[in-house]
Amino acid sequence: MNNLVSSVKTKMPLTVLMLICGVFMILPFLWMVSTSLQSPSEVFTRWLPSKLDWRSHERIWTGDYNFITYYLNSLKISIISTVGAVFLSAFAAYGFARIEFRGRNAMFLVYLSMMMIPPQVIFVPKFIMFNWMHIYNTHWALILPGLFSIFGVFMLRQFFMSIPKEITESAFIDGAGHFRIFFKLVLPLAKPALATFTIIDFSWHWNDFENALVFLSSPNLYTIPLGLQNFILENNVDYNGMMAAATAAIVPMILIFIIGQKYIIQGISGSAVKG
Amino acid sequence: MSKTSWMRKQSWLGYVFILPNMLGVLLFFVVPALFSFGLIFTDYQFSNPNVSFTGMDNIKRMFQDDQFYNAIKNTAIFLLSVPVSLGLSFVVALVLNKNVYLKGLLRGMFFLPYISSGVAVAFVWMLLFQPSQGPINEILRWIGIVSPPGWFADTETAMYAIDIIQIWFLLGYNMIIYLAALQEVSPELLEAAKIDGAKSRTVTWRIVWPLVSPTTFMLLITGLIMTMKSFSIIQAITQGGPSGSTTILSLYIYKTAFSYYEMGYASAISWFLFAIIMGITVIQWISQKRWVHY
Numbered sequence: 001m002n003n004l005v006s007s008v009k010t011k012m013p014l015t016v017l018m019l020i021c022g023v024f025m026i027l028p029f030l031w032m033v034s035t036s037l038q039s040p041s042e043v044f045t046r047w048l049p050s051k052l053d054w055r056s057h058e059r060i061w062t063g064d065y066n067f068i069t070y071y072l073n074s075l076k077i078s079i080i081s082t083v084g085a086v087f088l089s090a091f092a093a094y095g096f097a098r099i100e101f102r103g104r105n106a107m108f109l110v111y112l113s114m115m116m117i118p119p120q121v122i123f124v125p126k127f128i129m130f131n132w133m134h135i136y137n138t139h140w141a142l143i144l145p146g147l148f149s150i151f152g153v154f155m156l157r158q159f160f161m162s163i164p165k166e167i168t169e170s171a172f173i174d175g176a177g178h179f180r181i182f183f184k185l186v187l188p189l190a191k192p193a194l195a196t197f198t199i200i201d202f203s204w205h206w207n208d209f210e211n212a213l214v215f216l217s218s219p220n221l222y223t224i225p226l227g228l229q230n231f232i233l234e235n236n237v238d239y240n241g242m243m244a245a246a247t248a249a250i251v252p253m254i255l256i257f258i259i260g261q262k263y264i265i266q267g268i269s270g271s272a273v274k275g
Numbered sequence: 276m277s278k279t280s281w282m283r284k285q286s287w288l289g290y291v292f293i294l295p296n297m298l299g300v301l302l303f304f305v306v307p308a309l310f311s312f313g314l315i316f317t318d319y320q321f322s323n324p325n326v327s328f329t330g331m332d333n334i335k336r337m338f339q340d341d342q343f344y345n346a347i348k349n350t351a352i353f354l355l356s357v358p359v360s361l362g363l364s365f366v367v368a369l370v371l372n373k374n375v376y377l378k379g380l381l382r383g384m385f386f387l388p389y390i391s392s393g394v395a396v397a398f399v400w401m402l403l404f405q406p407s408q409g410p411i412n413e414i415l416r417w418i419g420i421v422s423p424p425g426w427f428a429d430t431e432t433a434m435y436a437i438d439i440i441q442i443w444f445l446l447g448y449n450m451i452i453y454l455a456a457l458q459e460v461s462p463e464l465l466e467a468a469k470i471d472g473a474k475s476r477t478v479t480w481r482i483v484w485p486l487v488s489p490t491t492f493m494l495l496i497t498g499l500i501m502t503m504k505s506f507s508i509i510q511a512i513t514q515g516g517p518s519g520s521t522t523i524l525s526l527y528i529y530k531t532a533f534s535y536y537e538m539g540y541a542s543a544i545s546w547f548l549f550a551i552i553m554g555i556t557v558i559q560w561i562s563q564k565r566w567v568h569y
Contacts, residue, residue, distance in 0.1 A: 011375060015377060021367070028396065028400060029387065044408035044413075095290075111300065118549055120541075122303075125314065148304075213510070243402070250391045269451055
């Protein structure tokens with residue numbers, strides 16, 4: 001009983017203190033939503049709108065290149081890339097984790113070294129290559145490289161290695177081949193790891209600004225981050241509109257985070273602490 | 276047939292499994308990387324079809340380029356955000372690990388910046404830092420600071436304003452990983468120390484901090500590398516200005532390549548960036564044993 005009282009005594013003030021710090025962390029988001037619902041005359045003058053004004057939100061969802069276009073573009077690129085990356089990474093990760101073949105370690109070393117190469121190194125040659133391939137300024141310029149995730153191979157290889165060898169070996173003895181073991185045993189066992197990688201990879205594609213900036217030039221092809229920048233460059237005094245656009249860009253990720261919080265946190269802490 | 280020989284016979288299947296991924300990695304990572312290395316020794320300029328080999332000219336030019344040195348200086352200031360964010364997130368993780376209610380909610384609040392779109396938060400911060408009417412300077416005036424900084428409008432402060440955003444951005448990520456590391460610290464060890472009469476501050480700095488040092492080290496290295504490579508927040512807010520004061524190395528590479536179309540020169544600088552990252556990684560490998568207590 002005494003213990004309980006003292007723990008409440010130390011826990012309560014710390015909880016309050018941390019809540020205050022937490023509110024400061026999310027204050028930019030709260031201010032963003034609040035400003036997006038204000039009228040132009042209220043920006044910078046008050047924290048909360050005097051009455052809810054939805055006109056800024058209407059403005060960004062209509063118009064020539066509106067957020068519906070950007071959402072559809074982002075969804076298309078993110079979904080195709082993520083599905084492909086999950087499948088192709090899992091396939092390769094199984095090869096690296098469970099099959100011994102000549103040159104395996106050397107090939108894995110190539111993967112390892114590619115992780116260190118900054119994206120700036122390959123922007124220029126990719127730009128030149130994509131011009132040759134006639135995929136510059138098409139969604140393929142983002143989708144094709146997006147199908148291949150080095151991080152995904154690493155993360156899933158890590159997980160596949162943690163599956164006990166006995167499980168797959170007994171399947172071998174029963175006469176199953178690598179393909180059956182991969183599809184019928186390993187993939188189902190790896191569902192949590194696959195979910196984690198799916199969410200992380202999706203968020204990476206959804207928020208990717210730098211590739212879109214380099215490889216897309218037609219506004220009707222823009223993804224959300226690039227469309228957002230475009231909107232703000234054209235409407236740089238429309239503060240309510242800017243904040244409505246920023247809200248539109250952030251809300252989907254917040255929803256995904258709330259739904260997949262467990263997987264995101266597991267994946268990030270798991271891959272980092274073990275890696 | 277024995278089990279192992281059967282498995283060995285299946286080894287060609289290994290290539291089948293990794294081939295689809297390997298082809299993509301070759302095409303979109305390895306080939307461009309080699310290609311880029313070749314470009315260092317040319318004057319390739321996208322608009323100009325005549326390419327000639329220039330040997331070491333791009334590398335020489337780099338070391339005579341004031342803007343290059345300016346970018347290095349700005350990158351160094353940018354990297355300050357990494358250790359600062361680490362320190363703060365360690366303290367937050369310590370508190371969240373034990374002594375609070377609503378852990379899940381608090382964890383989510385601190386982690387939210389990391390998951391949200393960099394460009395979107397960049398624009399929110401741009402308005403928050405607005406010099407004459409922005410909320411941050413309003414608050415500073417309210418607490419008695421008569422002339423608060425101009426933030427992005429001022430060459431002296433613009434890079435530090437970016438640092439603040441980066442600290443805010445990295446905090447949640449670092450905290451999540453510290454939380455995972457703190458959970459590995461054995462409770463018996465802490466109990467024993469307490470029984471021996473150690474104060475909680477002593478326990479924290481003499482036992483917990485050394486025990487999580489592998490995590491600190493890993494976060495420092497990956498944070499430095501991640502921060503060195505990124506430029507989207509800066510590109511969105513300042514495009515490197517005012518007058519070059521926020522042009523970090525990665526942004527300078529982007530501008531050299533895609534605003535001035537000097538692909539050869541940009542490749543030289545990008546390999547310099549790679550060399551730094553490589554250096555940091557090597558230091559990590561070497562010093563790990565000395566620095567880190569397992």
